[in-house]
Amino acid sequence: MRKLFILLFFIIAAFMTFCSEVFAEDIFKITSANFDTSNSIMVISAQDNTTEQIMPDVKIVTLENPKRIYFDINSAVLTIPRQNWTFNSPGIKQVIVSQFTTNPDVVRVVMYLDEDFSPSDIKFMKLKNNIILKFKNTLCQNPYFQNTYRDEHASSSDFYEYMTIYTPAKKTDEDNIVEQLQEAFNTTMQQVTQPEVERMPLRLNTKYYIDNITTKPNAVLINGFGSLTVEKPMILTNPTRIVFDMSNTLVAQDLRNKEFKINETESVKIGQFSVNKARIVITTPDVEKYIPVYSNDNQSLLIANTNSLVPSSLYSSSADVLTYNLEKTDSQTEAMTLSFNNPVVHGFDKNNNEIIIYLYNVSKYNETTFKNTFIKSDLFANAKITLMSGNGIKLEIPIDKDSLVNTYLGADGKALKISVKAPKKASVQKTPAAPPSKPGVKRVVIDAGHGGTDYGAIRNGINEKDITLDVSKRIEELLKKQGYQVTMTRTNDIYVSLQDRVSISESAAPDIFVSVHVNSSTRPEITGIETHYYHQESLNLAQTVHSELASKIKSNNRGLFKSKFYVINHTTSPAILVEIGFISNDNERAQLVSDRRKENTAKAIVEGINNYFKQH
Numbered sequence: 001m002r003k004l005f006i007l008l009f010f011i012i013a014a015f016m017t018f019c020s021e022v023f024a025e026d027i028f029k030i031t032s033a034n035f036d037t038s039n040s041i042m043v044i045s046a047q048d049n050t051t052e053q054i055m056p057d058v059k060i061v062t063l064e065n066p067k068r069i070y071f072d073i074n075s076a077v078l079t080i081p082r083q084n085w086t087f088n089s090p091g092i093k094q095v096i097v098s099q100f101t102t103n104p105d106v107v108r109v110v111m112y113l114d115e116d117f118s119p120s121d122i123k124f125m126k127l128k129n130n131i132i133l134k135f136k137n138t139l140c141q142n143p144y145f146q147n148t149y150r151d152e153h154a155s156s157s158d159f160y161e162y163m164t165i166y167t168p169a170k171k172t173d174e175d176n177i178v179e180q181l182q183e184a185f186n187t188t189m190q191q192v193t194q195p196e197v198e199r200m201p202l203r204l205n206t207k208y209y210i211d212n213i214t215t216k217p218n219a220v221l222i223n224g225f226g227s228l229t230v231e232k233p234m235i236l237t238n239p240t241r242i243v244f245d246m247s248n249t250l251v252a253q254d255l256r257n258k259e260f261k262i263n264e265t266e267s268v269k270i271g272q273f274s275v276n277k278a279r280i281v282i283t284t285p286d287v288e289k290y291i292p293v294y295s296n297d298n299q300s301l302l303i304a305n306t307n308s309l310v311p312s313s314l315y316s317s318s319a320d321v322l323t324y325n326l327e328k329t330d331s332q333t334e335a336m337t338l339s340f341n342n343p344v345v346h347g348f349d350k351n352n353n354e355i356i357i358y359l360y361n362v363s364k365y366n367e368t369t370f371k372n373t374f375i376k377s378d379l380f381a382n383a384k385i386t387l388m389s390g391n392g393i394k395l396e397i398p399i400d401k402d403s404l405v406n407t408y409l410g411a412d413g414k415a416l417k418i419s420v421k422a423p424k425k426a427s428v429q430k431t432p433a434a435p436p437s438k439p440g441v442k443r444v445v446i447d448a449g450h451g452g453t454d455y456g457a458i459r460n461g462i463n464e465k466d467i468t469l470d471v472s473k474r475i476e477e478l479l480k481k482q483g484y485q486v487t488m489t490r491t492n493d494i495y496v497s498l499q500d501r502v503s504i505s506e507s508a509a510p511d512i513f514v515s516v517h518v519n520s521s522t523r524p525e526i527t528g529i530e531t532h533y534y535h536q537e538s539l540n541l542a543q544t545v546h547s548e549l550a551s552k553i554k555s556n557n558r559g560l561f562k563s564k565f566y567v568i569n570h571t572t573s574p575a576i577l578v579e580i581g582f583i584s585n586d587n588e589r590a591q592l593v594s595d596r597r598k599e600n601t602a603k604a605i606v607e608g609i610n611n612y613f614k615q616h
Contacts, residue, residue, distance in 0.1 A: 027075055027076070027077055027105060028046050028073060028075055028076040028077070028107075029046050029076075029077050029079050030044055030045070030046055030073070030076055030077065030078050030079060030080065030097075030107060031045055031046060031079055031080060032044075032045045032080060033045070033080070033083050033097045042095070042132070042133040042135075043130055043131070043132050043133075044073070044097070044109070044130065044131040044132075044133075045129060045130050046129040046130070058071045058072070058073060058124060058131065059071060059072075060119060060122065062119055066112055067112070067113045067114070067115055067117075068110060068111060068112045068113060069110075069111050069113065069119050069122075070108055070109060070110040070111070071108075071109055072100065072106050072107070072108050072109075073106065073107040073108075073109070073131070074104065074105075074106055075104070075105055075106075076105055076106065076107040077099070077105050077107070078097065078098065078099045078107050082096070082097065082098045082099070083095065083096065083097035083098070084096050084097075084098075091113070091114055091117045091135070092111055092112075092113060092114075092117070092135070093112040093113060093114060094110075094111070094112040095109070095110070095111050095112075096108075096109070096110045096111075097109050098110075121135055122134070122135055123135075144410055144411050144415075145408035145409070145410060145411075145415070145417055146227040146229075146298050146408060146409050146410075146411060147227075147229045147406060147407075147408055148228070148229060148230065148294050148298060148348075148407045148408060148409045149229070149230050149231075149232075149292070149348050149405070149406065149407040150229060150230075150231055150232070150247075150405070150406045150407075151231070151232045151350075151403075151404045151405050151406070152231070152232075152404065152540075153231055153232070153245065153540045153615050153616070207226050207227055207229075207247075207248035207249065208224055208225070208226035208227055208228045208229070208246065208248060208249040208250070209224050209225055209226055209249070209250050209252070210222055210223070210224040210246075210249060210250070210251045210252060210255065210270070210278060211223065211224050211225070211252045211255075212224070212252075212255075213255055213260060213268070213270055215260045215261060215262045215268060216262075216304075217262075217263060217308065218262065218263065218266070218304065218305035218307075218308035218309075219262070219302055219303065219304035219305065219308070219309070220260075220262065220268045220280070220282065220302070220303045220304075221300065221301075221302050222270075222280070222300065222301040222302075222303070223299070223300050224249075224299065224300070225299060226249075226299075227298055228246055228249065228294075228298060228299070228301055229246060229247045229248065229249075230244055230245075230246055230292045230301065230348075231244070231245040231246070231247060232350070233290075234615065235287050235288075239283050240283070240284065240285055240287055241281050241282060241283040241284065241287065242281075242282050242284065242287040242290050243279060243280070243281050243282075244279075244280040244282075244292065244303060245273060245277055245278070245279050245280075245615075246277065246278040246279075246280070246301075247276065247277055248276055248277075249276070249277060249278040250272070250278070251270055251271065251272045251278045255270055256270070256271050256272050257269065257270075257271045258270070262282070262284070265284070265285070266282065266283060266284040267282075267283050268280065268281065268282045268283070268303075269281045269283075274543070274544075274547055275547065280303065282303065284305075286305055286307070289305045289306050289307055290303055290304065290305055290306075291303070291304065291306055291347050291348060291349045291358075292347065292348055293309070293314065293345070293346070293347040293348075293358075293360075294345070294346055294347070294348070294409060295345065296315070296343030296344055296345050296413035297343070297413055298409050298413070302314070304347075306347075306349075309347075311358075311360040311361075311388075311390065311391060311392050312390070312391065314345045314360050314361070315345045315360060315361035317342050317343075317361065318342065318361050318362070318363050318391070319340040319341055319342035319343065319344050319359075319361050319362050319363075319414075320340060320341050320342075320362065320363065320364035320365070321338055321339070321340055321362060321364065321365040321366070321370075321393075322339050322340060322341055323338070323339045324336070324337070324338055324369055324370055324373040324374070325337040325338075325339075325373070326373055326374055326377055326380065328378075329419075332421050332422045332423075332424070333419065333420070333421040333422075334377055334378060334379045334380060334419070334420060335417050335418065335419040335420075336374065336377075336380050336383070336397070336417070336418045337415060337416070337417045337418075338395075338415070338416050339410075339414060339415045340362065340414050340415070340416075341414070342361075342413075342414065343412065343413025343414055344359055344361060344362060344409075344413055344414070344416060345359075345360045345361050346358060346359050346360065346409075346416060347360065348407060350405060352401045353398060353399065353400075353401065354396060354397065354398055354399060355395075355396070355397040355399055355405060355418065355420075356394065356395070356396055356397075357394070357395040357397075357407075357416070357418065358388070358392060358394055358395075359392055359393045359394070359395065359416075360391070360392040361391070361392065362392060362393050363391055363392070363393075365385055365393055367385060370383075370385050378422075379397075379399070379420050379422060380397060380420075382397075382398045383395065383396065383397040383398070384396050395418075397418065397420070399420055399422075400422055400423055401423070402423040403420050403421060403422050403423060404420070404421040405418070405419070405420055405421075406418075406419040407419070441483060441484070441485050442484050442485070442511045442512075442613055443484070443485045443486075443487070443508060443509065443510040443511050444479055444484050444485070444486050444487070444510055444511065444512055444513075444514065444609065445486075445487045445488075445489065445504070445505045445508050445510040445512070445513045445514070445571075445573075446472045446475050446476055446479075446486060446487070446488050446489070446514055446516065447472070447488075447489040447501055447505070447513065447514065447515035447516065447567060448465075448468045448469040448471075448472035448473075448488065448489065448490050448516055449464065449465070449468040449515060449516055449517040449518070449577075450463075450464055450465035450468060450517075451465050451469065451490050451493055451494055451495055451496055452465075452493060452494045452495030452496075453495050454495055456468070456517070456518065457518055457519070457520035457583045457584070458583075459520070459583045459584055459589055460589070462583065462589060462592075462593060464517065464518040464520070464583055465493065466493075467518050467580075467583070467592050467593065467598070468516045468517060468518060469490070469491075469492075469493065470598055471516050471580065471598050471601055471602055472488065472516050473488075473491070474598060474599060474601075474602035475514070475516070475602045475605055475606055476488055478602055478603065478606045479606055479609070482606070482610070484609075487504065487505070487508040487510065489501045489504050489505070498566040498567055499566075499570075501515075501567050502566070502567060502570045502571055505567075505571045505573065505575075506571065506572065509573075510573050511573060511574075511613070512541055512573055512574050512575070512576075512609065512612065513567070513568070513571045513573050513574070513575035513576070514545070514575075514576055514577075514578065514605065514609070515565075515567050515568065515575070515576070515577040515578070516577075516578055516580065516605075517577060517578065517579050517580070518579065518580060518581060518582075518583045518592060519579040519580075519581065519582045519583070519584075520582060520583050520584045521582060521584045521585075522584070523584075524584050524585055524586065525585065526556075526582055526584070526585060527555055527556045527581065527582050527585045527587070527588045528555050528556030528557060528558040528581070528582065529546070529549050529550060529553055529555055529556070529557060529558060529578070529579065529580060529581060530558045530559065530560075530561055530578070530579040531545060531546035531549065531559075531560050531561070531576055531577070531578050531579070532560075532561045532562070532563040532565060532568065532576060532577040532578075532579070533560065533561075533562060533563075533568060533575070533576050533577075534562060534563060534564055534565065534568045534569045534575070535568075535569075535574070535575070537574050538568065538574040538575050538576055539560075540574075540612065540615065541574045541575075541576050541612050542560050542576045543560065544608050544609075544611045544612040544615070545576060545578065545604075545605055545608030545609065545612065546559075546560055546578075546608070547608065547611075548604040548605070548607045548608035548611065549578065549580070549601070549604045549605065549608065551604075552600055552601075552603065552604035552607070553580075553581075553597070553600060553601060553604060555581060555588065555591075558579075563577070565577050578605065580592070580601050581597070581601075
């Protein structure tokens with residue numbers, strides 16, 4: 001009988017062990033939760049076991065006052081600390097991920113929303129051991145085509161986010177959510193401590209990631225993952241070099257600012273030029289010969305000297321042109337699209353009068369169909385397509401000077417689109433003659449906000465108009481010392497109407513316009529710096545100047561805003577309006593009237609202007 005009891009005991013123990021193992025496999029063990037505003041997704045990941053876990057069903061529940069939604073993940077265990085993020089970006093205000101109950105095991109995700117945000121914009125996807133929440137994203141109009149080249153150095157589609165996340169001040173090292181997010185996206189972090197909260201800037205830029213660079217004879221190979229975009233190259237002298245910028249791109253930390261030899265006389269250096277831009281600099285006497293060559297999956301970029309390029313080494317299969325298409329977007333913009341039966345490898349070159357596309361692995365095309373498709377086009381009627389020696393075809397498209405060009409590659413590599421926006425025709429209306437200036441001298445208009453009877457914001461006897469004039473004069477002095485031609489909309493305490501400010505700027509015909517203002521709020525705790533722009537061509541100026549202000553001034557970075565202020569809306573040159581701090585905050589007001597803050601602000605704006613012109 002004793003032996004029977006012992007045997008029964010082992011059977012029960014084995015059964016319980018078996019059950020615990022089975023039940024353990026049924027538990028959804030959450031190991032990470034990340035929120036990526038650049039791609040508008042939230043990813044909740046579970047432990048990656050050899051046996052796939054059971055993916056739980058989720059259902060959204062909507063609540064009001066305050067507006068929020070939640071969903072429960074049943075049979076789930078949160079193996080990481082409770083997540084509590086507060087965002088200053090629109091749409092999602094706060095996200096909380098926590099272990100709601102332990103018997104049964106339920107993880108609850110609560111999201112607090114802006115009033116105009118619709119829960120119907122949230123879509124659920126399940127991929128392996130991940131629950132993915134996809135939010136409505138208007139940045140990508142057509143996900144099939146990926147922008148491979150652009151003339152613009154800035155675009156509204158760029159990931160330029162200085163988002164702030166607030167987390168409770170009292171936490172352990174293991175419970176530092178912001179550090180987890182920063183580590184996930186390989187960015188740096190600067191901590192600012194305030195009562196009861198810690199505020200840290202979070203930068204998410206995830207379109208393309210460069211993880212390797214290889215030099216070849218007369219060529220540089222860039223490898224990474226994502227979708228790469230190359231901007232119009234710049235040629236610099238002393239020494240002679242060509243610069244390729246890649247937008248929305250991060251460079252692996254171990255590659256940054258390192259120089260690689262191409263041959264005895266040429267070298268390449270790669271770096272993180274700005275928070276969302278990689279810069280590749282090739283030092284070579286043959287700057288005109290280097291062009292970008294794109295792999296058929298847009299994952300790799302070869303920057304090569306065309307004289308030394310061996311096209312047959314770039315591909316393993318050939319392709320034929322199947323169709324030609326003409327698309328007219330507006331009176332100035334047209335697009336040419338070529339589709340192929342196999343992925344295409346192509347190179348791109350451009351000068352002031354012509355675009356040249358090298359289709360290295362394409363051997364068959366129909367010249368008659370090509371001509372008939374584009375014969376009535378305003379921009380492509382004179383385009384021609386010819387065979388290259390050996391293999392491949394060359395597409396040549398004449399363009400007007402100052403045309404804006406973009407190219408796009410299909411996600412499968414089987415379509416190539418070339419978009420051209422012609423420059424605006426000269427207006428018949430006569431414009432005031434610009435004051436004479438020396439060749440190569442940049443003209444800048446500095447607009448000191450308010451003045452005279454227009455005091456601007458006022459706090460404790462301190463006037464916005466006085467601060468803006470002081471800072472603007474400091475900017476003027478610094479710019480003139482560096483050789484700029486500067487026009488001021490006012491140089492003393494006088495009233496100047498908004499229209500007069502615009503007229504002054506238009507008469508000066510500047511390269512850029514910068515308006516200086518001080519912010520104010522009914523909430524005295526608010527501090528920080530903002531930069532406003534309105535027209536698309538002003539975005540790069542706003543980004544560059546704001547980047548310097550954000551890094552040089554110790555204040556809250558409130559980011560960029562597209563705003564319809566009169567002076568930046570009605571000026572024809574690239575124009576921005578900077579809000580250099582809040583006069584309504586006692587501490588920041590004391591800083592704004594200090595010589596140190598004024599001088600640092602002026603230097604940051606001037607440095608931003610310098611960086612802008614280095615790109616143009």
